[in-house]
Amino acid sequence: MPSKTILVLSPHTDDGELGCGATMHRFIEEGYTIIHIAFSICKDSLSAEWVPDTLAIEAKKAAAVIGIQQDNLLLLDFPVRQFIENRQLILDELIRLQKQYKPVMVFIPSSTDIHQDHGVIYVEAVRAFKHCSIYGYEMPWNNYSFSGTTFIRINENNLQAKLKALEVYQSQQHRNYMQPDFIQSLAKVRGVQAGVLYAECFESIRIIQ
Ligand SMILES: [Zn+2]
Incomplete structure (x- = not known):
């Protein structure tokens, strides 16, 4: 039987929810297992008003909203903007994840x-x-260009789960890409392109059917 495990790799907590939060919710509804791995809980990026593990706490709440089991949320602690120095350790971790989970999609x-x-x-x-x-996954604030060739249809419930998951990231609400109307508008744009109400759009990096 083909694997029904999907890995979502987030460099930092909240990247996965921003890039494919609604898609994760849809696939969980369809019986897939989502393993969400965040490589940094960004202790050094938080302002002094937040305790250092704030993003770990928020990521756990967001996982619950999306429907990801807590055991399937893996939070690592590579320092922000120092992934290049840690690239071999990160590759080792990715190879370990590949062997452990044998995902059908990443x-x-x-x-x-x-x-x-x-x-x-x-x-x-x-x-x-x-x-x-x-x-x-698409992050328009980080993409000077984006070749979106895969559209995943999402419904109102999937979109609402994404919006609620982003809302629990209270420490990140000052970022303009966290605004619910922006998230909804992008889903609408991608939906119009795919002939449905809402969609999330992805670059097709490697497709094995
Ligand atoms: Zn990030």
């Missing part, structure tokens, strides 16, 4: 994501996951 940052940590996860994931489909 969602990662796109090839045109300009954030240096996102770039490391893209390059090392393409290396580690040779034998499954790989999709690059």
Whole structure:
């Protein structure tokens, strides 16, 4: 029987929810198991008003909203903007994940994501996951260009789950891409392109059917 396990790789907590939160919710409804791995809980990026593990707490709440089992949320602690120095350790971790979970699909940052940590996860994931489909999620604030060729239809419930999951990231609400109307508008744009109400759009990095 083909694997029904999907890995979502987030360089930092909240990347997965932003890039494919509604898609994760849809696939869980369809009986897939989502394993969400965040490579940094971004202790150094938080302002002084937040305790250092705030993003770990928020990521656990967001997982519950999406429907990801707590055991399937893996939170690592690589320092932000130092993924390049840790790239071999990150590749080792990705290879371990590949062997453990044998996923059918992996969602990662796109090839045109300009954030240096996102770039490391893209390059090392393409290396580690040779034998499954790989999709690059869209982050318009990090993408000077984006080749979106896969559209995943999402319904109102899936979109609402994504919005609620993002809302629990209270420490990140100051970022303009966290605004619910922006998230909904992008889902609408992608939906119009796919002939449905809402969709999330992905770069088709490697497709194995
Ligand atoms: Zn990030």
